[in-house]
Amino acid sequence: MTTTTGTMTSTRSLSYIALFAAVIAVFGLIPKIDLPFGVPITLQSLGIMLVGCLLGPKRAFYTVGLFLVAVALGLPLLSGGRGGVAVFVAPSAGFLLGWLIGAVVCGVSMRQFMKRMPEAKGKGLLIVAFLSSLIGGIVVMYFFGILGLMLAAHLSATQATLAVLAFIPGDLVKCAACAVLVQSVVRGMPSWRLDRD
Amino acid sequence: MRSLYSTRRTWLHGVPAWLKLVALSLGGTVLMLTADVRGIAIAAAIVLALFASLGPAGWRQWRMLRGLLIASALIAGFHWAMGHPAIGLVSALRIMAAAMLALMLSITTRFDDLLTVLETILSPLRRFGLPVERIALAIGLTLRFAENFYAQWQRLDDAHRARTGRSGGLRLLAPLAIRALQTAERVADALAARLGG
Amino acid sequence: MTLKTLPPAGAATPGIRLESVTLSRGDRVVLEQIDLHLTEQRIGLVGDNGAGKSSLFRLICGLDQPQSGRVSVHGCRTDDAGERRKLPQQVGMMFQNPDDQIIFPTVAEELAFSLTAAGIGKQQARQQARAFLVARGLPDWADRAVGELSQGQRQQVCLMALQITTPATLLLDEPYSALDLPSQLRLSAQVAATSQQIILSTHLLGHVQDFERVLWLDKGRLRGDGPGRDICAAYAQDVRERAALHSAVEVLHHAAQADAT
Numbered sequence A: 001m002t003t004t005t006g007t008m009t010s011t012r013s014l015s016y017i018a019l020f021a022a023v024i025a026v027f028g029l030i031p032k033i034d035l036p037f038g039v040p041i042t043l044q045s046l047g048i049m050l051v052g053c054l055l056g057p058k059r060a061f062y063t064v065g066l067f068l069v070a071v072a073l074g075l076p077l078l079s080g081g082r083g084g085v086a087v088f089v090a091p092s093a094g095f096l097l098g099w100l101i102g103a104v105v106c107g108v109s110m111r112q113f114m115k116r117m118p119e120a121k122g123k124g125l126l127i128v129a130f131l132s133s134l135i136g137g138i139v140v141m142y143f144f145g146i147l148g149l150m151l152a153a154h155l156s157a158t159q160a161t162l163a164v165l166a167f168i169p170g171d172l173v174k175c176a177a178c179a180v181l182v183q184s185v186v187r188g189m190p191s192w193r194l195d196r197d
Numbered sequence B: 001m002r003s004l005y006s007t008r009r010t011w012l013h014g015v016p017a018w019l020k021l022v023a024l025s026l027g028g029t030v031l032m033l034t035a036d037v038r039g040i041a042i043a044a045a046i047v048l049a050l051f052a053s054l055g056p057a058g059w060r061q062w063r064m065l066r067g068l069l070i071a072s073a074l075i076a077g078f079h080w081a082m083g084h085p086a087i088g089l090v091s092a093l094r095i096m097a098a099a100m101l102a103l104m105l106s107i108t109t110r111f112d113d114l115l116t117v118l119e120t121i122l123s124p125l126r127r128f129g130l131p132v133e134r135i136a137l138a139i140g141l142t143l144r145f146a147e148n149f150y151a152q153w154q155r156l157d158d159a160h161r162a163r164t165g166r167s168g169g170l171r172l173l174a175p176l177a178i179r180a181l182q183t184a185e186r187v188a189d190a191l192a193a194r195l196g197g
Numbered sequence C: 001m002t003l004k005t006l007p008p009a010g011a012a013t014p015g016i017r018l019e020s021v022t023l024s025r026g027d028r029v030v031l032e033q034i035d036l037h038l039t040e041q042r043i044g045l046v047g048d049n050g051a052g053k054s055s056l057f058r059l060i061c062g063l064d065q066p067q068s069g070r071v072s073v074h075g076c077r078t079d080d081a082g083e084r085r086k087l088p089q090q091v092g093m094m095f096q097n098p099d100d101q102i103i104f105p106t107v108a109e110e111l112a113f114s115l116t117a118a119g120i121g122k123q124q125a126r127q128q129a130r131a132f133l134v135a136r137g138l139p140d141w142a143d144r145a146v147g148e149l150s151q152g153q154r155q156q157v158c159l160m161a162l163q164i165t166t167p168a169t170l171l172l173d174e175p176y177s178a179l180d181l182p183s184q185l186r187l188s189a190q191v192a193a194t195s196q197q198i199i200l201s202t203h204l205l206g207h208v209q210d211f212e213r214v215l216w217l218d219k220g221r222l223r224g225d226g227p228g229r230d231i232c233a234a235y236a237q238d239v240r241e242r243a244a245l246h247s248a249v250e251v252l253h254h255a256a257q258a259d260a261t
Helices: A010-029 A044-072 A093-116 A122-153 A157-188 B017-033 B037-053 B062-082 B085-108 B111-128 B132-164 B169-195 C053-061 C081-089 C107-117 C122-135 C151-163 C181-193 C228-260
Strands: C016-025 C028-038 C042-046 C068-073 C091-094 C169-173 C197-201 C213-218 C221-226
Touching (some): A010 B132, A010 B169, A044 A157, A044 B169, A093 A122, A122 A157, A122 B085, A157 B169, B037 B085, B111 B132, B132 C053, C016 C053, C028 C053, C042 C053, C042 C228, C053 C091, C107 C122, C151 C181
Parallel strands (some): C042 C213, C091 C169
Antiparallel strands (some): C016 C028, C213 C221
16 A cells, blocks of 8 residues: 555555445445355445456455455455355355455456556447456456365366356346446546556 | 344353464364364364354354355255265365354454454564554444445435336446545545544 | 426426325334425425424335325325336425435436436437536536536536426425535525425525425424414524523533532
């Protein structure tokens, strides 16, 4: 949380990080669909992608990290009111690590795109945000999620992948929703820069 | 936001937080290293007895365990169907036992105490630039604003219902995110005034 | 100067009716046995915080349902989900804080939303929203980001979003509280100029003193109902008396404590 270019000071960073960790928590309060294998379909992963795209890789890392620390300390911030260290030993724990890395990757991807096309708005921005959410929110997230499932449930890679296949369409929709969200936020707050660190 | 901590005191409440964390880590490691069915069964039975000794404070959190129970049962069933029931049983019991241990920690340890332990563990990293005090501040902010944003969500939903007769749903995510950005700026100013920088 | 997009629902409709309405939240009674028939063009609503003013508005908009009694707005009942869909065409509510209401990132989209909610197609709604802004003398507001507007300007956007569909009634819940003086004057002028029925809740009695009817809510009950001047004077008097009583009690209390030491 060091000083970066623009008007971002460390206190500003702290504020954004803490508040967007709160946003992720609130995304979890929106009713979810509970499915077998204990892997919930929630909007929280949408919050993760959003944080990655909006805040940039470094801040996204701290935000998701802060969120996970808060959950580990016992706060029921995970959707469905789950919390405590117990969620880190569940079969779906891999996804939590996936959230952390995925948000960073989202941020890196977004930043790389925006540095090359800083004036992107409208359709361009939509595509960029969608791709970033896809790479970070699905590829990375599921990589770690499947890994976690393999370890916890003693499944092979193929078996674990098959187990989570059903959720991918829903998450693809979430990527699209994230893209729309990013675009709306940029339109509502044009002063917010997406190419900052 | 109600945490998992139970105000109904048990024998475990009096044990210092760091000790419980150490015990949890040791217990978790033992569970991970035990691979045979008998060993795991004994370990699981011990954990179950410990959990039961907490009394109603433990059973109140049955919901947390329910999801994991379903996941474990599915895993066990899957492996049994594939012809190696032992692996499934070991996985299932390990998950349940680890989760119960972790849950025992969350139920009997105050959030503040865990935070203090966390800060103590992290304090050597202070000389590497990690702002340890700020973590507590950040978590406090996250909690406060999670409630705030949730209330904001409900107010936006009210306004939407007043204008359309229906609930807003996902459409409200954009104004919420924008509001979060705006609030973060104001909070940063307030913090800067009190903390400097 | 409002753009008429829907037939005005004012003329022969029966006004806002509350019949023996009681509203409770949990075990707290918020409004008790309210009977009202609101047909006047300008109605004020005064009372202490917590007296039930916002709750009354929420009932009229269909956000809450009364435990007993009935609410109907220009013939549209609030207890039926189907009818509630049509309620926004009869009554619009402006909440205290514009940030609690604005849903879309740009002004034109926010205005167009009111129209699409009323059933108008997206393209046409966009055009009408822009035309509305032009008619108001604010053509460059169409694509402006809501996040860059000042508080007073956001309040204006909220008001426009409500007026664009010309509902018969507008409920304004303490609209002046967050505004600076110029914005207050502007809002006051807009309120005076509009042909819609306005029900305005406020702590600034001066704004409703000249209204033909003012309602005084006290702890969930209707304590006063009459011409603006009389009710405002009575309410102000009551507040002064309570304050005087309160300080008298405090003086006695301090005196008793001083005696005891």
